[in-house]
Amino acid sequence: MGVDLSKLSESVVKGQIDEARQLTEAAVEEGVSVEDIMNQGLVVGMETVGQKWKNDEMFMPEVIRSAKAMSNAMDSIRSELEKTASGMGTMVIGTVAGDLHDIGKDLAAMMFEGAGYKVVNLGIDQPNDAFVEAVKEHKPKLLGISALLTTTMPRMGEIINGLKEAGIRDEVAVIIGGAPVTDDFAKEIGADIYAPNARAGVERAEEYFKAG
Numbered sequence: 001m002g003v004d005l006s007k008l009s010e011s012v013v014k015g016q017i018d019e020a021r022q023l024t025e026a027a028v029e030e031g032v033s034v035e036d037i038m039n040q041g042l043v044v045g046m047e048t049v050g051q052k053w054k055n056d057e058m059f060m061p062e063v064i065r066s067a068k069a070m071s072n073a074m075d076s077i078r079s080e081l082e083k084t085a086s087g088m089g090t091m092v093i094g095t096v097a098g099d100l101h102d103i104g105k106d107l108a109a110m111m112f113e114g115a116g117y118k119v120v121n122l123g124i125d126q127p128n129d130a131f132v133e134a135v136k137e138h139k140p141k142l143l144g145i146s147a148l149l150t151t152t153m154p155r156m157g158e159i160i161n162g163l164k165e166a167g168i169r170d171e172v173a174v175i176i177g178g179a180p181v182t183d184d185f186a187k188e189i190g191a192d193i194y195a196p197n198a199r200a201g202v203e204r205a206e207e208y209f210k211a212g
């Protein structure tokens with residue numbers, strides 16, 4: 001009886017790609033909601049991974065494996081996630097030009113997807129214009145920008161200026177993240193929301209929209 005969702009989070013922490021997917025599929029079959037699968041299983045697992053990484057208890061290849069386990073498990077509930085997705089609106093997310101880091105950005109994308117957003121993931125090394133064009137095309141509620149290098153952080157401000165020049169700055173909330181990014185930096189460049197991690201991103205976006 002009953003799939004134990006803590007086993008699911010454990011399989012993510014351990015990077016057990018097949019097991020995470022099987023447990024996810026079993027939970028779906030038993031009628032567990034995708035919200036519970038995400039929030040009590042997959043997300044909990046990935047948060048533990050984040051903590052362990054910070055405490056030097058896990059190494060990068062293991063983190064990548066865990067992220068793969070989570071995204072592979074999410075593939076099996078994607079159609080269900082998409083059903084709820086329209087309710088939360090669209091998010092466009094990408095990593096800035098000159099920056100090849102995508103692990104954190106993809107985690108943020110997965111968390112937002114899990115929270116019910118339809119996510120358009122532009123990928124890494126995206127020129128400023130690609131963000132502006134994507135906002136024009138997809139009309140997202142939220143634009144997520146990721147940068148992991150101090151040398152590429154300035155692109156974030158440039159993208160916001162690009163939105164202003166295109167006359168669409170007020171049509172989208174801008175959320176930024178990445179290890180070197182801070183709250184002060186977000187204020188400095190005029191971003192709407194800063195988040196130190198993916199879960200906080202979802203929460204802060206929610207607070208931002210609630211505050212209107």
Ligand code: B12
Pocket residue numbers: 050053060063093098099100101102103104105107108143144145146147148149150151175176177178179180195196197198199201202
């Ligand atoms: C893995 C890694 C790489 C991999 C990237 C693989 C990949 N597919 O992403 C590779 C090997 C390619 C790489 C290359 C380089 N890297 Co590197 N890399 C890292 C490392 C070790 C981990 C980054 C990571 O994935 N962390 C795990 C994830 C989960 O955390 P995260 O990215 O911070 O994301 C979380 C939050 O920041 C947030 N978040 C992130 N983005 C977003 C976006 C939104 C919208 C939201 C809401 C939240 C959010 O949520 C995430 C999850 O909670 C870091 C060290 C570190 N401590 O960060 C260095 C690091 C970022 N790299 C660094 C450097 C210098 C480089 C290189 C220049 C190295 C070199 N000399 O070649 C190149 C540059 C390549 C390039 N042009 O981008 C430096 C940057 C220093 C700086 N301040 O500028 C770091 C800090 C290492 C160091 N201490 O020197 N790197």
